[in-house]
Amino acid sequence: MAAPASELTRKDFVSSQDVRWCPGCGDYSILANVQRVMPEFVDKKEDVVFISGIGCSSRFPYYMNTYGFHTIHGRAPSFATGIKASNPDLSVWVVTGDGDGLSIGGNHLLHSIRRNMDMQILLFNNKIYGLTKGQYSPTSNPGTRSKSSPQGSIDYPLDPISFALGAGATFVARTIDVDATHMQQTLRRAHAHKGTAFVEILQNCPVFNDGVWEDVQDRKQRVENSISLVQGEPLVFGTPGNLRGIVMEGGDPKVIDLDDEDDPVSKGVVVHDEHLESTAYAFALATLTRPECPLPVGVFREQRKATYEQMLEQQIEDATSAQGAGDLHALLHSGDTWTV
Amino acid sequence: MAAPASELTRKDFVSSQDVRWCPGCGDYSILANVQRVMPEFVDKKEDVVFISGIGCSSRFPYYMNTYGFHTIHGRAPSFATGIKASNPDLSVWVVTGDGDGLSIGGNHLLHSIRRNMDMQILLFNNKIYGLTKGQYSPTSNPGTRSKSSPQGSIDYPLDPISFALGAGATFVARTIDVDATHMQQTLRRAHAHKGTAFVEILQNCPVFNDGVWEDVQDRKQRVENSISLVQGEPLVFGTPGNLRGIVMEGGDPKVIDLDDEDDPVSKGVVVHDEHLESTAYAFALATLTRPECPLPVGVFREQRKATYEQMLEQQIEDATSAQGAGDLHALLHSGDTWTV
Amino acid sequence: MTSKKVEKRREVSIRFCGDSGDGMQLTGTKFTDETALAGNDLSTFPDFPAEIRAPAGTMAGVSGYQIHFASEQVYTPSDSPDVLVAFNPAAARANIGDLRPGATLIINVDAFNKKAYQRAGYTEDPLPDLRERFHLVEIPLTTLNREALSGLDLNQRAIDRCKNFFALGLLSWLYGRPMKSTERWLESKFKGDVLEANLRTLRAGWAFGETTELFPVSFQVPAAKIESGTYRNITGNQALAWGIVAAGQLMDRQIFFGAYPITPASEVLHEVSRHRNFGVKTFQAEDEIAAVSSSIGASFAGNLAVTVSSGPGIVLKQEALGLAVMVELPLVVINVQRSGPSTGSPTKTEQGDLFLALYGRHSESPMPVLAPSSAGDCFTTVLEAFRIAVKYMTPVMVLSDSYLANSSEPWKIPDVDTLPRAPIQFATADDSGNEGFQPYERDPETLARPWAIPGEAELEHRIGGLTKEPVTGNVVYDPVSHAEMMRLRGEKVDRVSADVPPVEVDGADSGDLLVLGWGSTLGAITAAVDEARKAGQMVSRAHIRHMNPLPSNLDEILGRFKHVLLPELNTGQLSMILRSRFLIDIQSLTKLAGQPFLVSEIRDAIDSILNNS
Amino acid sequence: MTSKKVEKRREVSIRFCGDSGDGMQLTGTKFTDETALAGNDLSTFPDFPAEIRAPAGTMAGVSGYQIHFASEQVYTPSDSPDVLVAFNPAAARANIGDLRPGATLIINVDAFNKKAYQRAGYTEDPLPDLRERFHLVEIPLTTLNREALSGLDLNQRAIDRCKNFFALGLLSWLYGRPMKSTERWLESKFKGDVLEANLRTLRAGWAFGETTELFPVSFQVPAAKIESGTYRNITGNQALAWGIVAAGQLMDRQIFFGAYPITPASEVLHEVSRHRNFGVKTFQAEDEIAAVSSSIGASFAGNLAVTVSSGPGIVLKQEALGLAVMVELPLVVINVQRSGPSTGSPTKTEQGDLFLALYGRHSESPMPVLAPSSAGDCFTTVLEAFRIAVKYMTPVMVLSDSYLANSSEPWKIPDVDTLPRAPIQFATADDSGNEGFQPYERDPETLARPWAIPGEAELEHRIGGLTKEPVTGNVVYDPVSHAEMMRLRGEKVDRVSADVPPVEVDGADSGDLLVLGWGSTLGAITAAVDEARKAGQMVSRAHIRHMNPLPSNLDEILGRFKHVLLPELNTGQLSMILRSRFLIDIQSLTKLAGQPFLVSEIRDAIDSILNNS
């Protein structure tokens, strides 16, 4: 674990408000983990802002003893954009849900990701609208029976990771509500990234979509059904006696069986590299679908590019050195004037 | 060229309205090509509906002598969704621009693509807001100097093809305003596809963004700067003496030089396959960026999946056979009633 | 059956309250069904806190359900319940303020331990004080329920979750409610041990009533004399949903319903989704803008289109509604109003969106607006909205609210055969004259333009949101065409007046005071006026359902009264419109607390006007 | 210089019109600059057709620019130009209706061939008729320009494109305008042959005037007596942009400007973008919702935030504006109103969005609203909007319109040192009391809550759109808190009255008729009242700039006049508000044609009231 950056402790980030999620909701553990890692990131909690939209997940800011803004449905990334542009020194965190972020808010998420401001976006994906009591969402499995789809949903689901990569994200990761260690690692990576860090957090909604992530939440099933992406490590998963690896065939990822004693790399198993120039590889990983393939968790991609706010500040500097600091009198008298 | 499906001719699709684009606008040739191929697609022009948002490009429906709806900015795919769901027999075409479709309308485009209704979406990409007189758009090249970005734009551009693939598109293609033959082929393919066919059309705006596509519009430069995707053909481009091909390295596409007498396939050059199960390959093609790599034109991907309207009709059928045809009296008397 | 004395009561109101997890809404609904089947008139008011489950035992988590039933007509859930059933101290504390001294307060005394009452915010044991102020009945509900269910193969939590049915059994006994409907419902919903448990505790509750000395008498509320017919309970949202389904049947056309979930409107979507066998197409869009846009698209293609939402969602739809006004396509927009600006209090009620309906689009963008006044009226109003939309080729907005949405009342089921059938007339090739088809040629009477749908030969045409020439619909920029189309759109909506029946006055035709209302305030206003009359005051009453255009006799009626009182759950929106239109000093009674009017609030306003004049 | 006779004129109005491609806007602007430098008062009205270039030579493609200048005060661009310069038959046909019989009509006679006049919709040669009705001056503009530029290395198209400068030269001679500013501008804009061509034809136009027999005299319009000071021409959009930049300077805080392009508001974004050296951050968002949301975010973070749009875009912002009302953060929202519902006529003018500003959000969501009344006033109004926003912690809407946006007037440049400086006071750790920081504690006078920005220690707090408790801002659902916060939000906006100066009456303090106005109608109303007075009528005039809250002396003023006439470019929105508020029979004069009022329209209304009373 990284050394704390500050004197702050987890408790400093706990607000006085009663937490209003249902018992057993995956949001609790996400909250706990975020509160746990925050002291590593900042040494003044007043520099932290949590921004959310509307949804169960979007209640998050109320429980963080930092600055917080619970905005309107789907628009949190836009509010965050204004906040970060106004004060680039702040540590800006967006919390959203699969409905808030990908249904009504899909466009803002897309464009925020594209602009690459230095902020973290945590998308809690429970594949359902929790707050409005259980309608299917854009990430719901096909055929999901919900209040608004009594015969099963007929929308093809959106994959948040593919979406983010398609938008040109510079940092994309996935983690799971119940895996505290992995989540904390992922949050650290997201925070360390200079640019927009998009993190999908798989979250259980025990009330309206219980068990939808069971195959990767359950410790036993997880080893078979997920693959952990680790920089420089070959893409191998499963348990001894049943090891498998990921190879690429002309751009398409495939699963191959491995013997325990195999050297995966010599078998063609891909070595994970977050930093490839092109997004193609990360996207290929995102297309892995269960049950045939394991679900990747960890960091899909990290790429360093100038952030929007850096370039904005730069333009202000450039303009100032080219035109001189703004002079209101001169502005008002620019061009043709006449004196009476 | 496919045989006409009807007695109709190009002229039947020309409306009485004066065309109001600037002289030299790329929209003219798109209009002409669409009018030219329509007789191949339908035998009754009343079955055709063109729907657009707002923008120069979105004036399109006025010039087509079919049913047409010039709606509001960014929402054309949603209007089209309602039209197609209401009457699946119609041939539904959406015309949008890079601003209309990818800026304000990004979310509707995303979700329409995801739902896979059987319609064609033509996105005219001139990398600028034409109608509002020249502001940069989400597809504008970095550093574009425009009315709203006098120091150059600082947004990273969105690639329409990657976006569509990230949304799970079942048909994705790109063509160029000035290449009539290629455009007509592409329109035929788009029309033949059962599902949402997304077509990016590179379009010149001589007034506000002249020459932005010159390297692929100009016939001479085009051979060096673009690669034509043809099913079953190796990805080779350039001219004899300067042939090059695309290979995949662990999911990442690269350009290699070829000798004229080389067999490209044995050199590892990829053979184009639109129908691969996973989107990874198509996405890899979309990441090809000039000047290092050529810009692919043609069909990136085609995949057959049930359309939204088919599934919707199916659910109505299923419900009807399970519950019987709707009986209003029975509905009103369902559950507990009492008689006074 | 019971050996205890039975007393008659004319009316009773009961409020069940407890934690969100205690099943209060269910208990209330089942008691309501029993009551309806017992032949009483009734009115209910479910009042739940927020959208997600609050921490157990806190004030924030309290959920309530009130029912008022009688052997005569019932207009409201009643200002103050006769009986409060409180499952925990938080529920007691949150609701006690509405109770009259001496009213009956039935509590689960097992839940009144120190930890619990402190969690509720009591600093000391509230029981001594409650005993003093109310007729406190202390029942060890948890214990009794556990005893009743001992031996069943269920864990403690599952057992405790049944205790609301014990209470229901007890209250059913107390007011002689037949439990058949509840038993039937349990049988349809559960099986095995869970069914057994619920049935057993329900009956144990009844038996407890019969034997306990806590209740020396039980009560009987004779059936009300109501119009003959077949009845059912219905909530406003259910009635809206059925109205939508019915419109498709009566107009012989498929329904397209574009929606995005939002409290308190989502149930309309849920309910309609269940009836695909009527050929209705529900479409859950990615947001409200897509919901309304797809609906307008569907209307263009010839479906009967409807979109349903609440405050924030309606705001988002306004740009597209402006387009619907411009292209003159039929569309029904239902706004189940909720409380407060921005996210506000999503489960609470208000009538704050009248201005939004009329003026919430840029420029001048007129649209007919209707407001139902009771749960059952929601059904009728939706049908009327569709009729107006199609006849005049216009979007129509319906203003329901959270109170109507959730509260229920007995509804006389209409005879389907007598509901007006109005198959739709689309334009045909015959409508295409020498000059070709003219999409903005108007019906001389209604000013409606033709509805020409894709697929129909010779009617190809283009529409859009730009200013257009009259008749041809071609895009133009000249001031004359612009002005003429602005005028025509306005006049068309004015002509809907032809379909607006005159307002009826209940009571004397003229006099000192008219209490005017619209929408969901009908019950409270009627009850207040009723009381006032019983107290000898001369008060008349009228209720508006057509908010735009207004009934044409309104001017004349208002002129006949010395005072006009207009209660609204907003800052006086209709009042402002009428004051401006008629230059009459209408007195506005406003309330903005997320709650419906109390009868007493309106009575007080009546008193104060009559006493000062 | 010239040997011809020079006559004096008190005032002249000229309209240049031609194809969109003919450069009429440029010609008009340059003539305007020359006129301003000549010391006249002036008013202009650019009127262009649509957003994209229409087919050449058609009515749809006609673009016009009118200027009215005088040696006395000028209030409007004038109802009817004295001189119409028409570059082609379509331009003549589209504008001729506004011309008085006998007025001067200067045409490019080269463009009046058969093909051209038919394309314009004339069935026969219009010249004979025009000669009869007007003082027709037939100039072979195309030919003369070609002659002037022969020998230059430019193609025909490039040469023909210069002919507007020939016309400008000619008109400059005719009215004795100094061409220096135009020459300077050309030199800054072009170089090489293009510069040479424009300069040459400009001077050729002047020389042609001097020599041709078509114009026996030239005219002189002496400088106006205007307040001393330094002046410049300014359009409303430019003034808005500079007001925004100035606000940042005067309040010593960075500006964040979130916007999405839309006609006619985009130029404000363009202009502000050019001044990043003032530390302004312009942000072109993906849509209007993101534009306003990012602006509110910026305000939360302590920037001075502004968002600018027009009708459809403002509608889209309303949901977020409701949140701004709820979280009580300062924000300036500028609506450059355009004409018609839906997409309507984007380049045309209207005052249709007053209701939208006041009532376009769900529930009750009060917001101060200001309306500038002239191009220059846009600057002042923006500064005032920022002051109110910050002082009262509230969003404020400014209603400009397309007419103000594009028309220009001489503007006396304010002395920067006398502009009020008001550095912002943010909350500090000292504002955090024993109970911790209370985000909804209010200033007792203004009711403003503290502005506490991220980065400031000990003030961590959470805000949002849910109903909240007074003082703490904690999320609650109880009716009492809900009602209290609804009341407080309303009262806070009412208290802005303290900063609203009383309305001033121009003319007698009481009498038969007061003409009341708001926004961009000031010029037309002033001119009409002026004319009426000159004709001996007793008419007073008052203009409202604070639309909400209204000036507190309004009631009293209205009461002193027998009649009140209120001209508005809508169906009578302010009129409705005032009628309702004061129960006074205000007479509404409305116009919805996408055009500003003519002076004569208001005069007629004045006459009709005074003659009938």
Ligand SMILES: Cc1ncc(C[n+]2csc(CCOP(=O)(O)OP(=O)(O)O)c2C)c(N)n1
């Ligand atoms: C404009 C608007 N439309 C609809 C809603 C209703 N609404 C609130 S949250 C929500 C969905 C939330 O889903 P998600 O983001 O997945 O959050 P979860 O509750 O599952 O954590 C909806 C539809 C709203 N508040 N505002």
Ligand SMILES: Cc1ncc(C[n+]2csc(CCOP(=O)(O)OP(=O)(O)O)c2C)c(N)n1
């Ligand atoms: C709600 C709304 N916002 C903004 C506008 C203004 N607007 C019209 S078209 C347009 C951009 C068009 O760009 P694009 O789609 O690329 O079309 P092009 O003109 O380049 O073909 C904008 C911003 C509008 N009409 N409506």
Ligand code: SF4
């Ligand atoms: S509804 Fe689901 S997501 Fe929401 S708080 Fe409850 S368990 Fe969590």
Ligand code: SF4
């Ligand atoms: S502005 Fe550009 S895109 Fe628009 S019509 Fe003109 S050339 Fe075409």
Ligand SMILES: [Mg+2]
């Ligand atoms: Mg969710």
Ligand SMILES: [Mg+2]
């Ligand atoms: Mg474009």
